[in-house]
Amino acid sequence: MAEPAGEGTLIVVPTYNEADNVEAVIARIVAAVPAAHVLVVDDASPDGTGQIADRLATANARIAVLHRPEKRGLGAAYLAGFAHAIDGGYSVVVEIDADGSHDPAELPAMLAQIASGADLVIGSRWVDGGRVIDWPAHRRAISRVGNGYARAALRSRVSDLTAGFRAYRTSALQSLDLATVSSQGYCFQVELAWRIEAKGCTVVEHPITFVERTQGRSKMHLGIVLEALFRVTSWSVLMRLGRQP
Numbered sequence: 001m002a003e004p005a006g007e008g009t010l011i012v013v014p015t016y017n018e019a020d021n022v023e024a025v026i027a028r029i030v031a032a033v034p035a036a037h038v039l040v041v042d043d044a045s046p047d048g049t050g051q052i053a054d055r056l057a058t059a060n061a062r063i064a065v066l067h068r069p070e071k072r073g074l075g076a077a078y079l080a081g082f083a084h085a086i087d088g089g090y091s092v093v094v095e096i097d098a099d100g101s102h103d104p105a106e107l108p109a110m111l112a113q114i115a116s117g118a119d120l121v122i123g124s125r126w127v128d129g130g131r132v133i134d135w136p137a138h139r140r141a142i143s144r145v146g147n148g149y150a151r152a153a154l155r156s157r158v159s160d161l162t163a164g165f166r167a168y169r170t171s172a173l174q175s176l177d178l179a180t181v182s183s184q185g186y187c188f189q190v191e192l193a194w195r196i197e198a199k200g201c202t203v204v205e206h207p208i209t210f211v212e213r214t215q216g217r218s219k220m221h222l223g224i225v226l227e228a229l230f231r232v233t234s235w236s237v238l239m240r241l242g243r244q245p
């Protein structure tokens with residue numbers, strides 16, 4: 001008999017000020033992949049997100065919360081979640097935003113691709129069949145231009161390197177030296193996808209519809225864009241000097 005969807009999977013949900021979103025998103029995740037475990041990584045959100053997550057965890061043993069003392073960026077939150085997955089012996093780790101932009105109903109199909117041999121499945125906006133709904137023109141432009149630049153600079157085959165909806169085979173994460181992953185913001189997504197691809201792992205893009213959040217605010221700011229520009233350019237130069245990550 002086939003395993004229920006999500007068995008052996010840890011779904012990491014980073015949160016910062018997502019009080020209006022976190023409960024609904026977790027309910028959708030649990031409905032889509034009831035056998036998976038969920039880890040909320042909250043950076044002491046001032047709006048009480050962490051306390052809402054604690055209440056959800058009390059009601060469902062498959063939900064846990066990691067409280068961090070302060071806001072330290074998306075990359076650090078995910079690294080903490082990955083460490084938890086590795087320590088806990090999970091075979092698959094999922095990344096998903098807490099703001100409702102990513103539809104958890106895509107997860108069974110993404111996990112099936114891992115079961116079929118993929119090491120990383122990226123929920124992609126910028127492949128055939130992918131879409132973005134309700135994003136302002138400047139966000140669309142930043143994502144298109146940023147992804148185009150990163151793809152060319154890093155000689156990647158991935159169209160949506162910044163995508164934040166993914167499933168990783170845990171062994172693919174372990175093949176990287178995670179202690180050397182240094183990106184803080186959305187550049188973290190670029191770094192992980194590029195380094196896993198460079199290892200020769202199988203990376204697959206699964207088309208998704210990304211829907212702009214209706215509650216709360218994006219944490220995107222100029223520093224996140226500049227960090228990505230600086231790091232991607234540096235990696236590109238190092239690569240051309242023959243120094244792979």
Ligand SMILES: Nc1nc2c(ncn2[C@@H]2O[C@H](COP(=O)(O)OP(=O)(O)O[C@H]3O[C@H](CO)[C@@H](O)[C@H](O)[C@@H]3O)[C@@H](O)[C@H]2O)c(=O)[nH]1
Nearest residue numbers: 014015016041043073074077097098162164186218219220
């Ligand atoms: N714990 C923690 N969580 C954070 C932090 N910063 C952001 N988050 C959480 O990370 C998720 C994504 O952050 P948003 O700020 O909502 O991202 P976005 O603007 O919608 O960005 C989208 O586009 C990016 C660029 O393409 C993507 O990288 C990102 O995943 C997402 O798809 C949300 O769940 C948010 O609460 C942080 O410092 N700490």
